[in-house]
Amino acid sequence: MHYYKFNIADYRKDTGHLSTVEHGIYRQLIDWYYLDEKPIPIETQVVMRRLRLGSEQEAALRNVLADFFVKGKDGYKQGRIDLEINEYHSQADKNRTNGKLGGRPKKTQSVISGNPEESENNPNHKPNNSITNKPSSSATRGSRLPADWKPDAELAEWSKSERPDLNLRKVLEEFRDYWTSVAGSKGVKLKWDATWRNWVRSQKADKQTFAQVAADVARTTVPAPANQDAALKEIMADRKKAVPMPAHIRDQINSAFKRA
Incomplete structure (x- = not known):
């Protein structure tokens, strides 16, 4: 052995x-x-x-x-x-006997249908239609972001309604720049509209400066004076009547700054 x-x-x-x-x-x-x-x-x-x-x-x-x-x-x-050792020789004797008879005995049970040889020998064989067809791989295959991608009218309207605080033109540029530069499978998505919606939801609004915050507070809390419109009209009228500074006066001012 x-x-x-x-x-x-x-x-x-x-x-x-x-x-x-x-x-x-x-x-x-x-x-x-x-x-x-x-x-x-x-x-x-x-x-x-x-x-x-x-x-x-x-x-x-x-x-x-x-x-x-x-x-x-x-x-x-x-x-x-x-x-x-005895069992080994006993099995070897059986194998030799089967070999002389033409190999192993044929199986008495019928072979499960689906064997190609059985299908060829049976002209009346009907295919088994109970098996559910699997979806093609193309139906579940993603793609990279097209270079000219942009939200359609419905998606753009949703974006404005969802995040009115955003500059959507700037957000779209950042969206394109990011996803076109991502390498490998990470840059492949199945539905880019859904990716855009998630992107919009996760955006943070630009942080306002102190002056912008103060102006917003003033607009919402301080009442406007009654004669505001009249004052603005007067300012605009004075601007139209203003005469440009004479050239010799401008030259004198510039020379004074230079000496200082």
Whole structure:
């Protein structure tokens, strides 16, 4: 035999008391037994030479033979190995017999439908329509953002209603710049309209300056004076009547700044 099953759990359970040297001797004896399919010779020197053991390891060899083998007239035997060798030859004989008869016996049960050979031999065979067709891969395949992508009229109206505080033209430019520059599969999306909606929802409005905040507070809390419109009209009228500064006066002012 050139092959045998080795059960690690069984081996460890039966050989826990062995030393490292005894483990090596036992494993070699097992391989020898299976390979030659006959008992280990009784002559100790023959065994030691076969395993390349020194005289200092003879005691370890005798311990292993005494623990795991039974001494007989034709050598040291082991019942489990003999049983597996016999089963191996019994199966080999069956295989040879089947080979002479043309191989393994044919199965008596019918083959499950769907076998191509069975379909060819049966002209009345009907396909099984109960199997649900899977969606094509193109239906679930995403794409990168088109270079000219922009929200349609309905999506643009939704964006204005959802985030009136945003500069949507600026947001769209940032959206395009980001997704066209993302590399790999991260830049592939199934529905770009949905990606845009999520982008708009997550945007933060530009932070106002202190002056803008103060102006907003003034507009909403301070009442406008009654004569505001009249004052604005007067300012506009004065601007129209204003005369440009004479050139010599402008030159004098500039020279004064230069001397300073």
